[in-house]
Amino acid sequence: MLSEKEKLETLTHLGIELNQVSDLDILMEHILTQARRFANADAGSIYIHDGKSLQFTYTQNDTLQKRLAKGEKLIYSTFTLPINKESIAGYAASTGLPLNLPDVYHLSPEKPYRFGKEYDEASHYKTESVLAIPMKASNGQVLGILQIINAQDDKKKVIALSENDEKMMMHFASIAAVALERAQMTRSIILRMIKMAEMRDPKETGAHVNRVGGIAVDIYETWAMRRNYPQKTIDKNRDVLRMAAMLHDVGKVAISDMILKKPGRFSDDEFEIMKQHTILGAQLFLGRKSDFDEAASLVALTHHERWDGKGYPGHVNITNGSPLPELKFPKGKPKGKKGDEIPIFGRIVAIADVYDALSSARSYKEAWDESEVLATIKKESGHHFDPEIVDIFFQDLEMIKSILERYANDL
Numbered sequence: 001m002l003s004e005k006e007k008l009e010t011l012t013h014l015g016i017e018l019n020q021v022s023d024l025d026i027l028m029e030h031i032l033t034q035a036r037r038f039a040n041a042d043a044g045s046i047y048i049h050d051g052k053s054l055q056f057t058y059t060q061n062d063t064l065q066k067r068l069a070k071g072e073k074l075i076y077s078t079f080t081l082p083i084n085k086e087s088i089a090g091y092a093a094s095t096g097l098p099l100n101l102p103d104v105y106h107l108s109p110e111k112p113y114r115f116g117k118e119y120d121e122a123s124h125y126k127t128e129s130v131l132a133i134p135m136k137a138s139n140g141q142v143l144g145i146l147q148i149i150n151a152q153d154d155k156k157k158v159i160a161l162s163e164n165d166e167k168m169m170m171h172f173a174s175i176a177a178v179a180l181e182r183a184q185m186t187r188s189i190i191l192r193m194i195k196m197a198e199m200r201d202p203k204e205t206g207a208h209v210n211r212v213g214g215i216a217v218d219i220y221e222t223w224a225m226r227r228n229y230p231q232k233t234i235d236k237n238r239d240v241l242r243m244a245a246m247l248h249d250v251g252k253v254a255i256s257d258m259i260l261k262k263p264g265r266f267s268d269d270e271f272e273i274m275k276q277h278t279i280l281g282a283q284l285f286l287g288r289k290s291d292f293d294e295a296a297s298l299v300a301l302t303h304h305e306r307w308d309g310k311g312y313p314g315h316v317n318i319t320n321g322s323p324l325p326e327l328k329f330p331k332g333k334p335k336g337k338k339g340d341e342i343p344i345f346g347r348i349v350a351i352a353d354v355y356d357a358l359s360s361a362r363s364y365k366e367a368w369d370e371s372e373v374l375a376t377i378k379k380e381s382g383h384h385f386d387p388e389i390v391d392i393f394f395q396d397l398e399m400i401k402s403i404l405e406r407y408a409n410d411l
Ligand code: C2E
Pocket: 259, 260, 261, 262, 263, 264, 265, 266, 274, 304, 353, 354, 355, 357, 358, 362, 363, 364, 365
């Protein structure tokens, strides 16, 4: 448990810490981790207000996590709640006031809200105390609900938060809301950029890029944990990769509609033009020095390289796309990058992109059956894809499928 002094210190540094996170999903993880640490809580969730309802978007649960094997991740599904006084989160969202409930299984019948037992029943978990706090934007609008579940005293006994702790959590939520509002803005700018590039192809949407981003980050986390990278490094790289992976195809903005929207298969010449989307995308992020720009440039450039060296664009000069002189084939074509010449982010986005592209319909093809998609990924181990990444893909398959479902629809 944190002492009062440590709580004040956490609040003092919270804004700075949260402002170092760019991606919305990663930010929600940080907010919840810190809030749970603050309240010494076993579990928690975040609901986001999407304009008409509350979307359950993220959850953490130490008890359920401990039931999993080491390295396994907690899989959860998302759902929506109407904004009315009948649920706990809905009540906090519609009134704008916090709810601090010592025992959700014994609510006074006069209260308008009820606890939804479905999640507990499905997961064999026992929720007792809940603190639901609205996170409000500067204009007073409720952005979402932070829910702290089963706060504990230092003997691990579940308690309701004291009035003082409740006040501190309100302060916590107001700091988190500032970061949340900014990250939502960044996400919506990115999605708008992608719409410009890809909504011209009506089958490629914000949902596709959210899936590629979510899957890439999941695979990276497992890859980096296998190497015992420090948690701080993993967190930073997941944040950068989430957005860079979403932008992998942004170079398509410079490809003509005639090619981009072609209803059928490409000719060889058309495909050569389309291949330029890698270099064009990489150029968009050149000349800037943030970790994000560097990762986004690298992902755009290398997501179509192949482990066996037969991918594209290969060893090229990014600024003009010409082959690097010492690395070209006799015919003058750039030599493909091979094996771990391809940066890890590129190797990971390659598999996330192909998995999602094969699983979805496109202007030029139908969606494939899951069994065909998985057989192709397995077959391409060591050819198109890094064998270790294929291995991680199958290890994490349940999580990856849950990410497909979470972003089934365009936003
Ligand atoms: P995309 O639709 O996002 O597809 C990404 C990658 O998934 C493709 O990269 C390819 O590796 C894989 N993929 C997607 N569909 C299929 C498929 O039916 N069979 C196989 N074997 N692999 C598939 P790739 O081939 O480098 O293509 C890059 C982008 O070029 C595609 O992105 C898509 O926008 C466009 N494209 C590729 N081929 C055609 C085509 O024949 N017609 C049209 N209209 N667009 C195409």
